[in-house]
Amino acid sequence: MPDQELQPAAPKPRRRQARGERRAAQLLDAAATVFTQAGYAGASTNAIAREAGVSPGTLYQFFPNKEAIAVELGGRLLEQWRTSYGEALSAENIRLPLSEMVDAVVDPLLEFNVQNPAFHVLMHGPDTPGQVTDAFEAFHGAVLQRIEELLALYLPDTPRSEITIVANTVLGLFKAGLDLLAVHQDEQEAYRVELKRVLFRYLDPVIGDCVLPDQA
Amino acid sequence: MPDQELQPAAPKPRRRQARGERRAAQLLDAAATVFTQAGYAGASTNAIAREAGVSPGTLYQFFPNKEAIAVELGGRLLEQWRTSYGEALSAENIRLPLSEMVDAVVDPLLEFNVQNPAFHVLMHGPDTPGQVTDAFEAFHGAVLQRIEELLALYLPDTPRSEITIVANTVLGLFKAGLDLLAVHQDEQEAYRVELKRVLFRYLDPVIGDCVLPDQA
DNA sequence: GACAAATGCGAGCGGTCGCTCGCATTCTGG
DNA sequence: CCAGAATGCGAGCGACCGCTCGCATTTGTC
Numbered sequence: 001m002p003d004q005e006l007q008p009a010a011p012k013p014r015r016r017q018a019r020g021e022r023r024a025a026q027l028l029d030a031a032a033t034v035f036t037q038a039g040y041a042g043a044s045t046n047a048i049a050r051e052a053g054v055s056p057g058t059l060y061q062f063f064p065n066k067e068a069i070a071v072e073l074g075g076r077l078l079e080q081w082r083t084s085y086g087e088a089l090s091a092e093n094i095r096l097p098l099s100e101m102v103d104a105v106v107d108p109l110l111e112f113n114v115q116n117p118a119f120h121v122l123m124h125g126p127d128t129p130g131q132v133t134d135a136f137e138a139f140h141g142a143v144l145q146r147i148e149e150l151l152a153l154y155l156p157d158t159p160r161s162e163i164t165i166v167a168n169t170v171l172g173l174f175k176a177g178l179d180l181l182a183v184h185q186d187e188q189e190a191y192r193v194e195l196k197r198v199l200f201r202y203l204d205p206v207i208g209d210c211v212l213p214d215q216a
Numbered sequence: 217m218p219d220q221e222l223q224p225a226a227p228k229p230r231r232r233q234a235r236g237e238r239r240a241a242q243l244l245d246a247a248a249t250v251f252t253q254a255g256y257a258g259a260s261t262n263a264i265a266r267e268a269g270v271s272p273g274t275l276y277q278f279f280p281n282k283e284a285i286a287v288e289l290g291g292r293l294l295e296q297w298r299t300s301y302g303e304a305l306s307a308e309n310i311r312l313p314l315s316e317m318v319d320a321v322v323d324p325l326l327e328f329n330v331q332n333p334a335f336h337v338l339m340h341g342p343d344t345p346g347q348v349t350d351a352f353e354a355f356h357g358a359v360l361q362r363i364e365e366l367l368a369l370y371l372p373d374t375p376r377s378e379i380t381i382v383a384n385t386v387l388g389l390f391k392a393g394l395d396l397l398a399v400h401q402d403e404q405e406a407y408r409v410e411l412k413r414v415l416f417r418y419l420d421p422v423i424g425d426c427v428l429p430d431q432a
Numbered sequence: 433g434a435c436a437a438a439t440g441c442g443a444g445c446g447g448t449c450g451c452t453c454g455c456a457t458t459c460t461g462g
Numbered sequence: 463c464c465a466g467a468a469t470g471c472g473a474g475c476g477a478c479c480g481c482t483c484g485c486a487t488t489t490g491t492c
Contacts, residue, residue, distance in 0.1 A: 016468080016469095017458095017459065017460080017467095017468060017469080019458085019459080019468085019469070020468070020469070023469080023470095038342070039257075039342040039343060041255075041257055041258060041343070042257060042342065042343055044448080044449060044450080045449075045450060045451075046448095046449075046450085054470075054471085055470065055471045055472055056450085056451075056452095056471090056472075057451090057452080057453085057470070057471055057472065058469075058470050058471070059451095060450090060451065060452075061468085061469065061470075062469095064451095065450075065451075066449095066450065066451090121342075125342065126254070126255040126258070126337075126341065127254075127255060127257075127258055165403070165406050165407065165410055166410070168396060168399075168400065168407075169396065169407070169410045169411075169414065172392040172393070172395055172396045173389065173392055173414065175392060175395070176388040176389055176391060176392030177388070179388055179391065180384060180385065180388045183384075184384065187381070190381050191381065191384075191385070194381055194382070194385045195385075197418070198385065198389065198414065198418050201417045201418050201420075201421060202413070202414050202417050202418070204417075205417065232438080232439095233437090233438060233439080233488095233489065233490075235438085235439070235488085235489080236438070236439070239439080239440095260478080260479060260480080261479080261480060261481075262478090262479075262480085270440075270441085271440065271441045271442055272441090272442075272480085272481075272482095273440070273441055273442065273481090273482080273483085274439075274440050274441070275481095276480090276481065276482075277438085277439065277440075278439095280481095281480075281481075282479095282480065282481090
């Protein structure tokens with residue numbers, strides 16, 4: 001048997017017309033809306049189809065089941081994240097003063113999350129299907145590693161386990177800021193400032209007066 | 217018409233034997249377990265009954281519907297909170313140095329939440345019934361007011377709106393700490409320390425070197 | 433022991449949900 | 463223009479859920 005099909009079960013050689021692509025995207029948009037309003041479990045596929053203005057049968061023309069909708073939506077969000085804001089955590093901002101670095105990192109991340117509330121819902125919903133959870137957790141881990149690398153540059157002598165704790169704490173504080181922004185949708189600006197203050201004051205004693213190694 | 221029944225629709229003059237009280241408590245414990253594992257919507261009444269080792273019919277002998285289970289459980293948790301830990305935010309700790317005050321406030325609150333995970337689930341679940349949400353929000357508001365009063369003592373000249381923002385931020389940081397404890401169930405101690413560090417560093421510049429008014 | 437109330441059971445009712453299926457309509461390639 | 467594929471519909475199936483109901487058993491009271 002020659003290696004004619006090495007890809008493990010080529011996902012879907014289904015051919016799609018432009019109309020189909022539009023419908024699929026439209027259904028994902030509708031799913032994002034309904035997931036945001038009702039959570040994953042609370043969102044019925046019929047409601048998603050209704051929101052998209054199509055019949056339930058049409059929905060299942062493009063997605064084999066409800067979980068696949070969440071998986072695709074999650075993938076699209078992660079993709080969007082990487083292409084649009086993945087640079088926020090890059091090494092570009094390393095040599096900025098701490099307060100400016102916090103600005104440079106927090107602002108785009110907040111922006112993305114405010115404009116894509118489904119991201120937060122899928123990431124933290126108690127009923128999100130495992131496959132989506134896994135993808136988000138991989139992403140979560142990648143972000144954590146980024147933060148750890150940044151911190152490690154400032155703290156070369158600190159054991160990695162402590163840096164991991166600081167990184168997780170920073171990420172947790174960011175999520176807390178997201179919740180505050182969501183709850184107090186008026187006054188978003190005030191809480192954005194407050195989140196930055198929290199992060200600055202938390203990190204300042206840790207890395208504020210570290211002397212960075214000279215440019216490599 | 218004399219005032220024979222001034223209480224608005226006396227809830228349930230149903231008489232209960234000791235066995236019934238035990239069953240009800242047992243069902244509430246089972247509900248706490250199932251709610252914690254599956255969330256409110258994901259918890260089926262049959263699953264709660266099964267967890268308690270009784271039949272669905274028996275469950276409905278003691279609770280008129282699923283929502284009432286959550287309401288009673290929420291009430292029991294709030295009651296437990298008030299009688300056991302309600303003093304943590306009292307004025308007793310006001311005159312302590314900031315770091316000790318953070319200890320005195322955070323430790324009992326964390327303890328309660330770690331031992332009653334259903335509290336967090338019901339409070340933040342996207343599908344918790346409105347009546348429970350209302351009760352929790354009333355509680356939430358009371359806690360906020362407590363924190364605001366504490367802060368106002370340190371900052372008599374700061375406008376109330378700013379104090380509100382700081383209080384909400386403090387509460388949000390505490391919730392973030394809860395999440396971190398829940399995710400990293402090993403290393404709870406490390407994250408407990410880290411949460412206190414965050415709170416201390418956030419609050420120290422605000423109230424750390426304030427001179428409190430003399431004893432009243 | 434007798435009687436009523438309280439407690440206990442579990443099959444099953446009505447409803448919703450995820451999803452299917454048969455069939456009509458629209459698009460694409462030749 | 464036509465054959466076949468892609469797209470679209472919506473009634474309805476099977477499963478599960480919240481909850482009920484008729485009836486059996488246990489408990490408290492006299």
